[in-house]
Amino acid sequence: MWKNFPLFPERASSLAGQVDGLYFFLVAVSAFFTILIFVTIFIFAIKYRREAHPNPSHIEGSLPLELTWTLIPLGICMIFFAWGSLIYFQEGRAPKGAMEIYAVGKQWMWKFEHETGQREINTLHVPLGRDVKMIMSSQDVIHSFYVPAFRIKQDVLPGRYTTTWFHPTKIGTYHLFCAEYCGTQHSGMIGEVVVMEPAAYQAWLVGGGAMASLSANGQQLFLQLGCATCHRTDTQGRGPMLAGLYGKQVQLDDGRSLVADENYIRESILNPGAKVVSGFKPIMPTYQGQVSEESLAALVQYIKSLSQPQPGEPAGNRASLQ
Amino acid sequence: MATAVQPVVERENYLNSNYGIKSWLLTTDHKRIALLYLMSITAMFWLGGFFAMLIRLELLTPAGDLVTSDTYNKLFTMHGITMIFFFLIPSVPAVIGNFVIPLMIGAKDLAFPRLNLASWYIYMLGAGLALWGFLLGGVDTGWTFYTPFSTSYSNTHVVTVAVGVFIVGFSSIFTGLNFIVTIHRMRAPGLTWNRLPLFCWSNYAASLIMVLGTPVVAITLLLVAFERLFHIGVFNPQLGGDPLLFQHLFWFYSHPAVYIMILPGMGVISEVVTCYSRKRAFGYEFIALASIAIAVLGFLVWAHHMFVAGISMYSALVFSLLTYFVAIPSAVKVFNWTATMYKGSVRFDTPMLYAWGFIGLFTMGGLTGVFLASLGVDVHVTDTYFVVAHFHYVMVGGMVLAYLAGLHFWWPKITGRMYPEPPAKLSALLVFVGFNLTFFPQFILGYMGMPRRYHAYPPEFQVLNVLSTAGASVLAIGYILPMIYFLWSLRYGEDAGPNPWNAVGLEWMTPSPPPTHNFDETPVVTWEAYDYEHQPQEEITIGH
Numbered sequence: 044m045w046k047n048f049p050l051f052p053e054r055a056s057s058l059a060g061q062v063d064g065l066y067f068f069l070v071a072v073s074a075f076f077t078i079l080i081f082v083t084i085f086i087f088a089i090k091y092r093r094e095a096h097p098n099p100s101h102i103e104g105s106l107p108l109e110l111t112w113t114l115i116p117l118g119i120c121m122i123f124f125a126w127g128s129l130i131y132f133q134e135g136r137a138p139k140g141a142m143e144i145y146a147v148g149k150q151w152m153w154k155f156e157h158e159t160g161q162r163e164i165n166t167l168h169v170p171l172g173r174d175v176k177m178i179m180s181s182q183d184v185i186h187s188f189y190v191p192a193f194r195i196k197q198d199v200l201p202g203r204y205t206t207t208w209f210h211p212t213k214i215g216t217y218h219l220f221c222a223e224y225c226g227t228q229h230s231g232m233i234g235e236v237v238v239m240e241p242a243a244y245q246a247w248l249v250g251g252g253a254m255a256s257l258s259a260n261g262q263q264l265f266l267q268l269g270c271a272t273c274h275r276t277d278t279q280g281r282g283p284m285l286a287g288l289y290g291k292q293v294q295l296d297d298g299r300s301l302v303a304d305e306n307y308i309r310e311s312i313l314n315p316g317a318k319v320v321s322g323f324k325p326i327m328p329t330y331q332g333q334v335s336e337e338s339l340a341a342l343v344q345y346i347k348s349l350s351q352p353q354p355g356e357p358a359g360n361r362a363s364l365q
Numbered sequence: 366m367a368t369a370v371q372p373v374v375e376r377e378n379y380l381n382s383n384y385g386i387k388s389w390l391l392t393t394d395h396k397r398i399a400l401l402y403l404m405s406i407t408a409m410f411w412l413g414g415f416f417a418m419l420i421r422l423e424l425l426t427p428a429g430d431l432v433t434s435d436t437y438n439k440l441f442t443m444h445g446i447t448m449i450f451f452f453l454i455p456s457v458p459a460v461i462g463n464f465v466i467p468l469m470i471g472a473k474d475l476a477f478p479r480l481n482l483a484s485w486y487i488y489m490l491g492a493g494l495a496l497w498g499f500l501l502g503g504v505d506t507g508w509t510f511y512t513p514f515s516t517s518y519s520n521t522h523v524v525t526v527a528v529g530v531f532i533v534g535f536s537s538i539f540t541g542l543n544f545i546v547t548i549h550r551m552r553a554p555g556l557t558w559n560r561l562p563l564f565c566w567s568n569y570a571a572s573l574i575m576v577l578g579t580p581v582v583a584i585t586l587l588l589v590a591f592e593r594l595f596h597i598g599v600f601n602p603q604l605g606g607d608p609l610l611f612q613h614l615f616w617f618y619s620h621p622a623v624y625i626m627i628l629p630g631m632g633v634i635s636e637v638v639t640c641y642s643r644k645r646a647f648g649y650e651f652i653a654l655a656s657i658a659i660a661v662l663g664f665l666v667w668a669h670h671m672f673v674a675g676i677s678m679y680s681a682l683v684f685s686l687l688t689y690f691v692a693i694p695s696a697v698k699v700f701n702w703t704a705t706m707y708k709g710s711v712r713f714d715t716p717m718l719y720a721w722g723f724i725g726l727f728t729m730g731g732l733t734g735v736f737l738a739s740l741g742v743d744v745h746v747t748d749t750y751f752v753v754a755h756f757h758y759v760m761v762g763g764m765v766l767a768y769l770a771g772l773h774f775w776w777p778k779i780t781g782r783m784y785p786e787p788p789a790k791l792s793a794l795l796v797f798v799g800f801n802l803t804f805f806p807q808f809i810l811g812y813m814g815m816p817r818r819y820h821a822y823p824p825e826f827q828v829l830n831v832l833s834t835a836g837a838s839v840l841a842i843g844y845i846l847p848m849i850y851f852l853w854s855l856r857y858g859e860d861a862g863p864n865p866w867n868a869v870g871l872e873w874m875t876p877s878p879p880p881t882h883n884f885d886e887t888p889v890v891t892w893e894a895y896d897y898e899h900q901p902q903e904e905i906t907i908g909h
Contacts, residue, residue: 049813049825050809050812050813051812051813052812052813052814061741062741062742062744062745065739065741065742066736066742066745066812069735069736069739069742073729073732073733073735073736076728076732077725077728077729077732080699080703080724080725080728081725083703084703084706084721084724084725087703087706087707087709087711088706088711088713088721091642091706091707091708091709091710091711092710092711092712092713093710093711093712096708096709096710096711097710098710099642099643099644099708099709099710099897100644100708100709101644101645101897101898102644102645102647102704102707102708103645103647103648103649104647104648104649104650104651104701105647105648108648108700108704109648109651109697109701112696112697112700113693113696113697116692116693116696117689117690117693120689120692120693120735120738121689123689123735123738123739124685124686124689124738124739126739126741127685127738127739127740127741127742127743128682128685128740128741129741130740130741130742130744131672131678131681131682131740131741131744132678134741134744135678150518183513183518184511184513184514184518185511185513185514185608185674187673187748189748189814189816191745191813191814192814194744194745195744195745196673196744196745196747196748197673197675198673198674198675200602200608200609200675201513201601201602201603201608202602202603202607202608203602203675205675218814218823220814220816221816222747222748222749222816223511223748224438224507224511224514224817224818225514226438226505226514226518226519227434227435227438227505228434229434229438229818229819229820230429230434230816230818230819230820230821230822231434231821233823
């Protein structure tokens with residue numbers, strides 16, 4: 044019966060069941076209180092109607108009752124709060140080792156780029172049973188990446204990366220919706236997420252013929268755009284060395300320090316004056332308008348790859364963009 | 366059934382003291398100004414309803430086949446703008462509050478009568494400009510004007526409409542200012558704060574929000590206009606701005622705005638439930654303080670509209686917690702209203718039917734707010750029809766029902782006539798049933814994953830959409846009937862007398878309709894609020 048009149052989407056991710064569990068608990072508690080109020084009003088209305096109860100009793104209130112019906116709802120709310128927060132924190136932190144896929148939202152389509160260089164539009168192929176992290180940005184207005192079957196949603200912003208992650212648990216094809224109003228074809232910015240067996244996914248990845256990976260593309264751009272002139276592989280460059288940068292603590296010239304993540308790298312390409320590394324002059328020119336979102340993704344992936352641990356080295360702290 | 370048709374009164378009252386259009390357009394009488402507002406917001410309600418009708422007709426089928434995408438986007442934008450800024454926010458305060466508050470506190474008028482008239486003119490100017498923008502071609506940004514779409518990508522009349530909203534905000538600020546000063550300074554002797562009717566407490570709390578919050582959205586809309594007109598980078602990252610800055614500024618007002626909308630409605634419910642239970646309000650102090658708590662806490666929760674917008678997880682955590690806190694005072698009020706009926710003497714007149722509808726539907730709407738406050742669930746249902754259903758439950762199932770309750774309750778005082786009870790009860794039933802049929806399916810649609818603001822949708826969502834549109838037709842009839850019978854009552858309604866409900870309250874101690882100066886002598890109050898214990902029982906015979 045539910046197939047023809049479903050009340051919730053398929054559960055296709057590791058967290059979907061948890062979200063549904065909390066939802067059903069909320070429904071049960073809400074139904075309880077709603078019915079309680081409706082029935083109480085109904086009973087009072089009938090029992091104390093004017094014809095049956097012409098003389099009202101004059102009651103002012105009851106402190107114990109006020110405290111009860113303040114503290115019990117508050118307590119129940121704290122359960123909702125804690126449970127919801129636990130799920131949210133899990134959703135907010137992609138596990139280490141997740142495969143990364145870049146997404147660019149633009150009016151009115153989704154563009155995806157896999158690490159291996161494979162590109163797609165509006166359809167996203169992912170393997171079953173692996174953690175998948177989406178690194179997303181918009182080319183124009185705010186969009187939102189929403190896959191109901193995974194129970195995830197994340198706004199996709201211009202000027203900044205946002206991320207989300209999921210762990211597909213069921214083979215199938217699921218709706219992808221844009222969930223932040225973005226203009227004329229907002230409701231047409233629909234796609235599909237195709238969850239495949241890992242072997243089928245591998246086959247699909249290489250199916251389009253050999254192509255350069257994202258980071259290989261990035262390396263090419265790094266040379267073409269002249270980045271290597273200042274960002275050399277030794278310490279003689281006018282710009283900081285980028286090997287090992289990603290995930291590392293960086294000291295800025297105004298005293299702030301931060302951990303270099305995808306957003307820091309992106310910002311430094313588009314607006315280099317915003318955060319200047321201590322000990323260096325603010326002479327880097329901006330590449331705003333010269334690099335597309337796809338090129339940025341490639342450059343970011345390349346610079347991240349300069350921090351891959353060599354065989355034998357300890358992995359260290361990789362504080363990736365969350 | 367009364368059959369005598371007589372002129373309402375031969376005695377002079379605020380309606381017949383002066384004739385001619387100038388006496389209305391230049392009036393400073395709070396009662397006439399309330400009627401001017403009634404005319405204006407009723408017109409805007411029908412306009413907003415017309416947009417809603419087109420939306421629901423379009424959504425009967427999955428394909429976008431009734432209107433173009435651009436038109437649809439303009440429809441939901443204009444529906445939201447019209448209903449929120451030009452109907453809901455002024456509804457109870459500017460119509461019922463303006464009329465009733467001075468009467469309730471034993472005053473001749475509000476503290477600043479000319480400012481009150483100015484408020485209405487400012488409202489009309491703002492509404493006129495927004496309507497002009499609609500006529501020129503409309504606006505398609507959503508009522509939320511998110512950037513950079515609104516500042517740099519929309520090809521519609523954003524600035525015209527945004528300036529219209531900017532202007533009408535001042536109407537709100539001046540009304541709020543007027544109410545605050547009036548309630549502080551013009552209460553009759555003996556009317557202490559804890560004898561004040563709860564309707565005054567609620568409007569007072571809403572007025573605090575109006576005065577403190579509205580300037581923020583005014584500035585925000587001005588910034589949107591500047592960015593759009595002069596390409597000053599505030600919100601568009603390509604110009605060096607930040608899109609999230611807009612959201613923080615916008616929601617800092619627009620969340621408290623929802624409490625501006627609901628608090629006066631809650632005030633109406635307190636008046637109606639006590640009258641038709643013939644009892645003191647259960648937990649009077651708690652209801653009064655809950656209103657103030659809602660006003661204060663309401664300023665601390667705005668980013669719960671931004672849980673997936675790109676704010677930090679820790680930020681989201683804080684706002685989620687605070688959102689739970691703001692839910693509690695509303696729950697306390699619902700329990701207190703219910704308890705007020707306990708061992709009361711209950712009548713089923715139309716205002717009470719609407720009050721029950723309010724309590725039930727506001728409870729459901731408020732509880733679904735608790736769903737949204739829960740971070741893990743919000744990620745899935747935000748920006749879907751779940752949110753659309755939630756806010757319509759509180760704003761229509763709550764606020765509009767409260768407005769209708771208040772109109773029915775005070776209609777005899779305002780016009781001197783009774784409305785006819787049987788069609789009124791029928792309308793209340795149609796509104797309740799139609800409303801639930803329209804919006805309950807939307808909760809399911811939302812959890813299923815149907816995003817909001819969608820012109821076309823996948824076919825599996827059709828059945829619930831058809832149910833929703835069917836409900837909207839029933840709801841529309843429920844709204845049309847009162848228009849008809851209220852107008853009918855002006856000529857054929859029974860003479861109401863000063864206190865047809867035998868209610869306790871200073872407004873019921875004046876003739877219906879009241880004279881321009883309200884009271885021949887300033888009353889002296891020696892009784893507690895809702896002192897039904899000492900109010901002589903009389904049979905209500907009018908109209909029944």
